[in-house]
Structure formats: structure tokens, C-alpha cells
Amino acid sequence: MNSSLKQRIWTNRHFYLFISPFFIIFGIFGLYPLIYSFVLSFMEWDGLTKPVYVGLSNFATLFHDPPFYRSLLNTIIIGLMYIPPMFFLAFIFAVILNNQAIRFRGIFRAAVFIPCITPMVVIALVFRLYYSEEQGLFNWLIELFCSFLPWGPAPPVIPWISSPEWSKPSLAILLVWRWTGYNMLMMLAGLQGISKDYYESAKIDGATWWQEMWHITLPLMRPMFIFCSIMSLLGTVYMFDEVFVMTNGGPGTSSTNFGLFLFNKSFTDFRFGYASAAAYVVASVVFIITLFILRWRKPMGEA
Amino acid sequence: MTRLKFGFFIGALIIGASGLGCGGSDRAVDSGDGRTHLEVWSWNVAGNCLLDANEDFKKEYPEIDSELIITSTMVQQRLMLSLISGVGAPDVTQYEAVDAPRYNISGRMLDLTEWAMKYKDDFSQAYWINCEYEGKVYAIPWDMGPCGVFYKRNIFEQYEIDPDAIDTWADYLAAGEKIYQLSNGKTKLMAASPGGMGWYFEILLQQAEGNVFDDQGRIALDSPATRKALDVLKTWLESDCIASVDVFGPEYMSSFKNDKIACYPLAVWLGSNIKGYAPETSGNWGVFRLPAIEPGGLRVAILGGSVLTIPAQTKHKEAAWKFVEFMMCNKTTQLNHYRNHDLFPALITTFDDPFFDEEDPFYANQKVRRLFATEIDKIHRLNRTKDWREANRYLGQNLSAWATTHRDNERFIKDTVAQMHSNLERELAPKAGKEAPIHE
Structure with missing residues (x-):
């Protein structure tokens, strides 16, 4: 470090001091665990005894671990089941609740948003009752529906969270219900960020509502869609509480996603090194996918 | 700010931070x-x-x-x-x-x-x-946690079931089917969901004198005892009188106060949950000993x-x-x-x-404490290992898969043993299930 740089730092020391709390806190609670976790991925450690260096063994085991792949596959399936309908509903709600003609918009927005700030324990309690095979609301509604059908089919009792076939769709329904509000709010912010000038010009040119939507709203909402996609991708991969309290990954491992896999490896099996290796591998994949998604943000034709 | 003041400020910051760290x-x-x-x-x-x-x-x-x-x-x-x-x-x-x-x-x-x-x-x-x-x-x-079966006296009296006549799990299930039929399906015998088989399996494995690990920590699950335990569970799952309700889920807890479930086979500590959640049901409860898998078999287990x-x-x-x-x-x-x-x-x-x-008024003056203390010395202990939690997770996962899909005992044993063998790096017990039972 030359003396001129030192001099400049010393002269501006107050500014460095003012921004230092963030860097100190980030260093302790962000960077250090990140680095330590990376180091741990080369160790075998149960949290109580001394860590043992095992080189790339954790990574080698990981690539031959069927439960790891199963958890990733479950994560992808659950993501595909809930993200498209959630985005669709969130966008529809955002468009409707962005309409100035609707009264009490604030109340409706709050109503849609409330599920994502409701504690998961409460949600689990209610949804487990909804999904009950014995006297659950969903099965009762199916029974009611069947009773109205002229040919009178016997109502099926769906084992919502107690069968491998239904555990993932059941989680997807809950996730759509829980996270639509959050995405609606993001999309509402995106819609409100679009200048009204575009719509006024379009109206002058005689554009229909659908043409406005297709040629103005949707293209200009692309950055917000990308943001929501990245958040949903991260949320799906590291999702934990919904799965933990609803199905605990079961029956079998039919609904074990990556977040729960990581938790089990860390805090049930106490294999911190292995869990760190898995976390780093998946984080790398997520990072690459995020880069691809971000690339989509750039306007067409740009390199 | 002079250099001295700046140094003092940094010093104070460090001392403050270290003070925070030492607080605990x-x-x-x-x-x-x-x-x-x-x-x-x-x-x-x-x-x-x-x-x-x-x-x-x-x-x-x-x-x-x-x-x-x-x-x-x-x-x-x-x-x-x-x-x-x-x-x-x-x-x-x-x-x-x-x-x-x-x-x-x-x-x-x-x-x-x-x-x-x-x-x-x-x-x-x-x-x-x-x-x-x-x-x-x-x-x-x-x-x-010595185990027993908590039951509701009004249901047993209404359908003329004698708890003292229940000696085996087969008797127990027959009583449950009687209750289910006479109540027109309104009252089921017990709660057992596919995801919550772990506790029941642990009880039954002890009664069958089996083990997950032998006393040297080798995997001992491939045994006749495991098959016996699974066979009992299978009879429950195939019966209409079992409610698919999670143990300690909201429906389970609320059932303490109504007639939807008649019995709760679990450990003694369930009593505090019932007393805490449904104090108004005092006097309507009774406890009978765990039924045995076979006549004359063990009627004790701990959880x-x-x-x-x-x-x-x-x-x-x-x-x-x-x-x-x-x-x-x-x-x-x-x-x-x-x-x-x-x-x-x-x-x-x-x-x-x-x-x-002493008589306990919550259980209609039944001497439940003595009942739970009966034959404690005959408990067949399960050998716990340092990786018990992980092993128990594999058991739970495979049990729920067994319960919801194939119900094939051999496949359950094969899958679980293979998973434990590779992940826990434990040897298989050479004569799994044939070792002498370990009593106190």
C-alpha cells in the first residue's frame, strides 16, 4: 500500500468508520460462516468430536447418494407444481387489484398478502385439518360435489398428506396459497412502475385491452417476473418449514425436498461436513441457473 | 477528531463487543x-x-x-x-x-x-x-415411559368391552372392530397414520424382543421379531377401525374430548397431555396393560x-x-x-x-401408577447407539413407505438394513434376531 493511499484512507477514516458496522457484522455472521462451511465440506464432523479432514470424500459420496438426487427431484417437481399457478394467480390478482375502479383495494391486497406473514405453525394446524382423511374439509367438499352429480359416484377419500402420490400436490396447494400474496405484491409494484404514458398512447392508437397487455404490460413486467422467478427458485430449493411441519418429507421420502434433506443431514444425522458439501454443490447449481435467468432480463439482441 | 480520540473510540468499540461476547x-x-x-x-x-x-x-x-x-x-x-x-x-x-x-x-x-x-x-x-x-x-x-393403553370408560361401557379381557393385540383389534360396528363407524379404536408408525413399531419391537442394533452396535433388524412387529402393524392398517390421524396432531388432541377415538396406546407421559388438554374428562379414563403380541408374551415396553x-x-x-x-x-x-x-x-x-x-381420580380411582410399574424388570431394552437419531429416521421413512405402498415386510427389512449399513457404516449382526434377549 503506497503512502498516498494510506494518506487517503486516513483522511477519510470517518467514512470508513461509519460504514464499518455493516462490514463487521457481515464478516462475522455472513462471510465467516460461508468460509467455515466451505472448509467443513472437506471434513467429517459430528458437531461434538474433533473434525477429521476427508478431502473430497463428502463430494464423492454425495454424487452417489440416491436420497440426495431424490430430494432434488422432489424439489423440482414441487417447484413445477406450484410456481406456474402461483405466478398466474399472482399476476391476475395484481392486475385486478391495480384497477383504480375497485373499491377497498387495500383490504383485498392485505387479504391476499396475509398468508405469507402468518406463522407456519398456525398454517400447518389449519391445513392438516383441511387435509385430514377422517373429517377434512377438502374430502368433505369432494363428497359434497359427488353428491350433486347425477350418476352418484362414490366419493373418493383422498389421503392428501399420507400417500406418496398426493404429498407433493398437497404441499403445492399450500405453497400457492401461502406465497401468491407475496408475488402479487411484487407484481403490483411492477405494474405501478409502468408509466401511464404508454397506455395513453396505445389508447390513442386504438389498442384493445388485450393488445395493451400483450405489447406493453407483459414486456415491461419482465424484470419483475425475473426477480420473482429468482426468489421462487431460491425459496423452492431452500424451502423448509412448510415441508417439515406438514409432511416431514414423507410418506417415505416422497416429499423430502433439498431444504429438509439438508436439515436432516445437519441436525438429525449430525453430518455437518456432508451437509456443507451438499449445500455448496446445490448453491453452485442455483448460482448458474440464476445467471441464466438474469441473462433473460437483457433485451433481445443484446449479447 | 484527534488520533487519540479516534483510538479511544475504537478501543471502546472493541471492549464493548468483547463484553457482549462474554455476557453469557x-x-x-x-x-x-x-x-x-x-x-x-x-x-x-x-x-x-x-x-x-x-x-x-x-x-x-x-x-x-x-x-x-x-x-x-x-x-x-x-x-x-x-x-x-x-x-x-x-x-x-x-x-x-x-x-x-x-x-x-x-x-x-x-x-x-x-x-x-x-x-x-x-x-x-x-x-x-x-x-x-x-x-x-x-x-x-x-x-x-412405561407404556399402556389409555381408554375412555364411557365407550367401553357403552359397547360392553371388558378391558381386562384384552390380552393380545388380536383381542384389542377385535374389540375395536366391535366398537366401530356398533357405533356405525362413529368411533374408531385408535389413531395410526402412516407417518406415525415409529412409536408403535418401537413398542412392538420391544414386545417381540427384537432390536435395531445388537449389543455390539451391529444392525440386528433382520429378525423374526421385526417381522412379528410388522405383522401386528399390518393388521391395524388393514382394519377399518383405525383412524388415519397423526399422533399429537390437532385431531388427535381434540379427540380426547369426544368419542371419535376410544384408545391411545402410548407411554405413561400421555397422561399429562390428556390432563392438560382435557381436564374436564377427568373420571372417564382408564388404562389397561399393553396387549401382548402372542398369548403369554411381554406386556411391557418403554418410550x-x-x-x-x-x-x-x-x-x-x-x-x-x-x-x-x-x-x-x-x-x-x-x-x-x-x-x-x-x-x-x-x-x-x-x-x-x-x-x-393410591387411587387416581382422573382414572376413576384406578391404581394406574402400580399398573405402569408392573413387570418393569421384564422390559426388553433397545440398544441405543450414537447415531440412533439417524437410524430412527431411516426406520420412520421406510415404515411410512411400507405402510402407504407395498406392506412387504421383506422389502422393508432389506431397504432399511441396506440404508443403515451404507450410511451408518455398521456391520450386520451375524445371527440377527437370534441373540439371547437382553433383560434387566
Whole structure:
């Protein structure tokens, strides 16, 4: 470090001091665990005894671990089941609740948003009752529906969270219900960020509502869609509480996603090194996918 | 700001930060009044037991000031972090009995052998064995969970079922089918969901005198006992009279107050849940002994239980031991824990006390305490290992897959054994299931 740089730092020391709390806190609670976790991925450690260096063994085991792949596959399936309908509903709600003609918009927005700030324990309690095979609301509604059908089919009792076939769709329904509000709010912010000038010009040119939507709203909402996609991708991969309290990954491992896999490896099996290796591998994949998604943000034709 | 002032500011920041870091450990040092300050971690019901007994402890040992910190059962993560970092652990802590083997080998718990060995024969050996490692004692058993079947008297009386006539699980299921038919499907026998088979399997495996691991830690699941346990579970799953309800889920808890479920086969500590959740049902409950798998078979099993122990980093070893000794090895204290909070003592010398023969009005004056203490010495203990939690997870996952899909015993055993063998790196027991049963 030359003396001129030192001099400049010393002269501006107050500014460095003012921004230092963030860097100190980030260093302790962000960077250090990140680095330590990376180091741990080369160790075998149960949290109580001394860590043992095992080189790339954790990574080698990981690539031959069927439960790891199963958890990733479950994560992808659950993501595909809930993200498209959630985005669709969130966008529809955002468009409707962005309409100035609707009264009490604030109340409706709050109503849609409330599920994502409701504690998961409460949600689990209610949804487990909804999904009950014995006297659950969903099965009762199916029974009611069947009773109205002229040919009178016997109502099926769906084992919502107690069968491998239904555990993932059941989680997807809950996730759509829980996270639509959050995405609606993001999309509402995106819609409100679009200048009204575009719509006024379009109206002058005689554009229909659908043409406005297709040629103005949707293209200009692309950055917000990308943001929501990245958040949903991260949320799906590291999702934990919904799965933990609803199905605990079961029956079998039919609904074990990556977040729960990581938790089990860390805090049930106490294999911190292995869990760190898995976390780093998946984080790398997520990072690459995020880069691809971000690339989509750039306007067409740009390199 | 001068250079001096700047340096002073940075110094103050560092001192402040280090003060924050040291805050936790200050609580463990001696109080200003010369008394030894002990920090004790325990959870909900058990914590309340210690709180109740703490005043008596302080009278007995006025020189010790013990402070109870009530945690959740997730205390393990917090405890582990403090043990790893070498600071912040309490002087005394509780953890679940199944976790004891993992902590015993860690070298981070205090060796209690010198003080505790004299009490060895006073405790249930099914629990004491979890507290020892290589002949040294690292924890003291607290409560145990002998099992029985809690039932609702009004239902049994209405459908003329005699609980004393239920000797085997087949009798039990027949009674359940009778109740189900006579109530037109309104009342089911018990709750058993595919995701919650673990507890029932553990009960049945003990009754079948099987084991997950043999006494050398080898995988012993491939045994006739496992098949017997699964066969019983299969009869339940195939019956209409079993409610697909999660144990301790919202429907399970609310069923204490209605007639949807007639029986609850579980450990003695379920009593405190029923009393707490449905106190108005007092007098309508009864308990009968676990039915056997076969006529004349074992009618006892245990579930749950916890231990009290001392982390090695404590600065007050003797005071901490006095606390553990007072709370765990003292008949009066242990009886009070049971009397007031339904924690069944692992200290078996308490069984001679007349309290065990008192009638309990909650169970229509039935002498349930004596019932739970019956044949405790015949309990077939399951060998716990340091990786029990992981093994138990594989068991639970494969049981739920077994229950919801194939119900093929051989496939369950093959999958579970293979998973344990590769992930836990444990050998298979050469004569799995044929070893001599281990009794107390």
C-alpha cells in the first residue's frame, strides 16, 4: 500500500468508520460462516468430536447418494407444481387489484398478502385439518360435489398428506396459497412502475385491452417476473418449514425436498461436513441457473 | 477528531463487543453473595418439576443458588453449540435418553462415575445403560415411559368391552372392530397414520424382543421379531377401525374430548397431555396393560425418557452434582415429579412407596401408577447407539413407505438394513434376531 493511499484512507477514516458496522457484522455472521462451511465440506464432523479432514470424500459420496438426487427431484417437481399457478394467480390478482375502479383495494391486497406473514405453525394446524382423511374439509367438499352429480359416484377419500402420490400436490396447494400474496405484491409494484404514458398512447392508437397487455404490460413486467422467478427458485430449493411441519418429507421420502434433506443431514444425522458439501454443490447449481435467468432480463439482441 | 480520540473510540468499540461476547458466561460464575450460582437447562414439563423442587434444594443447600432456564426440546442444537465453543453451556442440563450415547462418547460431559456408581442399582437398567460408556457414568436417568393403553370408560361401557379381557393385540383389534360396528363407524379404536408408525413399531419391537442394533452396535433388524412387529402393524392398517390421524396432531388432541377415538396406546407421559388438554374428562379414563403380541408374551415396553447431566466445562462440578443428586437420586423429589407432573421415575426404588398404590381420580380411582410399574424388570431394552437419531429416521421413512405402498415386510427389512449399513457404516449382526434377549 503506497503512502498516498494510506494518506487517503486516513483522511477519510470517518467514512470508513461509519460504514464499518455493516462490514463487521457481515464478516462475522455472513462471510465467516460461508468460509467455515466451505472448509467443513472437506471434513467429517459430528458437531461434538474433533473434525477429521476427508478431502473430497463428502463430494464423492454425495454424487452417489440416491436420497440426495431424490430430494432434488422432489424439489423440482414441487417447484413445477406450484410456481406456474402461483405466478398466474399472482399476476391476475395484481392486475385486478391495480384497477383504480375497485373499491377497498387495500383490504383485498392485505387479504391476499396475509398468508405469507402468518406463522407456519398456525398454517400447518389449519391445513392438516383441511387435509385430514377422517373429517377434512377438502374430502368433505369432494363428497359434497359427488353428491350433486347425477350418476352418484362414490366419493373418493383422498389421503392428501399420507400417500406418496398426493404429498407433493398437497404441499403445492399450500405453497400457492401461502406465497401468491407475496408475488402479487411484487407484481403490483411492477405494474405501478409502468408509466401511464404508454397506455395513453396505445389508447390513442386504438389498442384493445388485450393488445395493451400483450405489447406493453407483459414486456415491461419482465424484470419483475425475473426477480420473482429468482426468489421462487431460491425459496423452492431452500424451502423448509412448510415441508417439515406438514409432511416431514414423507410418506417415505416422497416429499423430502433439498431444504429438509439438508436439515436432516445437519441436525438429525449430525453430518455437518456432508451437509456443507451438499449445500455448496446445490448453491453452485442455483448460482448458474440464476445467471441464466438474469441473462433473460437483457433485451433481445443484446449479447 | 484527534488520533487519540479516534483510538479511544475504537478501543471502546472493541471492549464493548468483547463484553457482549462474554455476557453469557458471566451467569455461571459465583454470585456476589458468595453462593455458587448454577445454571440449569430443562424443558417444559420437566423444567416445571425442577422449578417446584428448586426451593427444597435451596433449603438443603443454601450455599448454592440454582437458576432454572426452561428451554424447548430443541435444546440439543443450543447445547451442542455451547459444547463445541467451550463456553456458554449450563452447569446442568437435560436431554433425551436416546441422545445420551452420542454425548457420552464426546468427551464433553463430566465423568460422574465416582459419585454416581453407588446409585446404579436404584435405577431401571434399561435407562442406566444409556448413561454409561466404557464403564464410566456420564448422566443420570430421570424419567421413563412405561407404556399402556389409555381408554375412555364411557365407550367401553357403552359397547360392553371388558378391558381386562384384552390380552393380545388380536383381542384389542377385535374389540375395536366391535366398537366401530356398533357405533356405525362413529368411533374408531385408535389413531395410526402412516407417518406415525415409529412409536408403535418401537413398542412392538420391544414386545417381540427384537432390536435395531445388537449389543455390539451391529444392525440386528433382520429378525423374526421385526417381522412379528410388522405383522401386528399390518393388521391395524388393514382394519377399518383405525383412524388415519397423526399422533399429537390437532385431531388427535381434540379427540380426547369426544368419542371419535376410544384408545391411545402410548407411554405413561400421555397422561399429562390428556390432563392438560382435557381436564374436564377427568373420571372417564382408564388404562389397561399393553396387549401382548402372542398369548403369554411381554406386556411391557418403554418410550421416551430423559436424563440429567453435567457438561465438563462447568466450573462448579460438586455443586452441579449435588443438584443432580438431589433431583434424580432422591425418592421424595422423584415421587413429587410423578405426583405433580406425571414424570414416571426411572428411580425404581420409589416403586415401594404407598403413592404407587393410591387411587387416581382422573382414572376413576384406578391404581394406574402400580399398573405402569408392573413387570418393569421384564422390559426388553433397545440398544441405543450414537447415531440412533439417524437410524430412527431411516426406520420412520421406510415404515411410512411400507405402510402407504407395498406392506412387504421383506422389502422393508432389506431397504432399511441396506440404508443403515451404507450410511451408518455398521456391520450386520451375524445371527440377527437370534441373540439371547437382553433383560434387566
